[in-house]
Amino acid sequence: MSFKVVASAPGKVILTGEHFVVHGEPSLVMAIDKRAYVEAVTEERKVRIEAPDLNLYWEEGLDLPKPLAPLKLILERLLEEAAKPVGLRIKVRSELPPSSGLGSSAAIAVAATASVSKALGIELTEDEIFELALEAEKIVHLNPSGVDPLISTVGGVIAYRRGEGYVAVEAAVQPIVVVGFTGSRKPTGVMVRKVERLRKAHPEVMAPLFHAGGHLTIEAAEALRIGDLKRLGELLDINHGLLSALGVSTRKLDKLIYLARRAGALGAKLTGAGGGGCMIALCSNEVTADRVARAIERGGGQPLKVKLDNQGVRLEK
Ligand code: MEV
Numbered sequence: 001m002s003f004k005v006v007a008s009a010p011g012k013v014i015l016t017g018e019h020f021v022v023h024g025e026p027s028l029v030m031a032i033d034k035r036a037y038v039e040a041v042t043e044e045r046k047v048r049i050e051a052p053d054l055n056l057y058w059e060e061g062l063d064l065p066k067p068l069a070p071l072k073l074i075l076e077r078l079l080e081e082a083a084k085p086v087g088l089r090i091k092v093r094s095e096l097p098p099s100s101g102l103g104s105s106a107a108i109a110v111a112a113t114a115s116v117s118k119a120l121g122i123e124l125t126e127d128e129i130f131e132l133a134l135e136a137e138k139i140v141h142l143n144p145s146g147v148d149p150l151i152s153t154v155g156g157v158i159a160y161r162r163g164e165g166y167v168a169v170e171a172a173v174q175p176i177v178v179v180g181f182t183g184s185r186k187p188t189g190v191m192v193r194k195v196e197r198l199r200k201a202h203p204e205v206m207a208p209l210f211h212a213g214g215h216l217t218i219e220a221a222e223a224l225r226i227g228d229l230k231r232l233g234e235l236l237d238i239n240h241g242l243l244s245a246l247g248v249s250t251r252k253l254d255k256l257i258y259l260a261r262r263a264g265a266l267g268a269k270l271t272g273a274g275g276g277g278c279m280i281a282l283c284s285n286e287v288t289a290d291r292v293a294r295a296i297e298r299g300g301g302q303p304l305k306v307k308l309d310n311q312g313v314r315l316e317k
Pocket of ligand 1: 017022103141143144145192272273
């Protein structure tokens with residue numbers, strides 16, 4: 001008999017603290033209402049991975065496309081644990097553009113862990129889903145902080161510090177965020193290595209920047225908790241300045257950020273690893289958000305209005 005299970009997990013925007021979080025500083029992250037879906041079907045024999053949106057396919061015996069390596073690891077681990085002679089087919093569908101800073105690969109890894117474990121009759125806790133997705137992420141990102149698979153697992157808004165865990169942040173108001181996609185992509189690992197090199201080359205100069213980057217997140221979490229969006233916006237602007245100093249912004253990101261600010265955003269910054277990918281703009285209301293979205297579009301970016309999603313990983317009906 002074959003079983004079919006579909007699970008989904010949300011993508012994210014990092015409000016503050018990307019890159020700093022890799023080096024032990026806190027980060028403020030929000031799950032968004034754009035998800036990755038993974039369908040898992042138990043079959044007679046073969047193990048297969050289909051990701052038609054990404055134009056990727058793999059089955060046992062074929063060369064493995066590198067972006068599918070994390071999924072293969074998840075399948076192998078869970079098949080080993082199930083210890084049943086069964087094959088599996090998984091199919092990935094994602095609303096998140098890959099390598100753009102919105103946590104697409106982590107959301108896919110989390111949704112895959114949830115759907116495959118369920119299809120094989122393995123009960124995993126949220127912690128275990130997160131751990132396996134993080135292990136899988138390490139294949140492509142080398143030194144991930146863990147923030148991406150964590151937010152995809154738990155949802156909502158969280159303040160996270162590597163090695164210490166997270167606290168959920170209850171936002172007093174629903175933040176209105178417009179994402180602007182530059183259209184270009186950079187693997188997270190490449191950008192993380194770039195920052196690491198700069199940090200090692202200039203330790204005395206970089207240390208206060210990292211301290212400021214961490215402290216800024218603590219203040220941003222408090223601003224969101226009490227609903228002071230103006231203060232949060234200012235902190236996003238400062239955060240972008242620090243990220244520029246780390247060398248991860250680009251001319252296109254800066255252009256979209258300045259256009260968003262001029263159109264009335266309370267604050268704007270790059271989000272995720274940078275080097276391309278996405279920026280975010282915090283807006284006080286829907287009218288401003290529409291104006292900001294139009295400004296991003298006129299500037300050659302692809303705007304996307306996102307909302308907070310309080311649900312993390314879930315099984316779909
Ligand atoms: C990626 O979404 C954010 C980075 O801080 C990398 C990480 O935390 O693993 C750049």
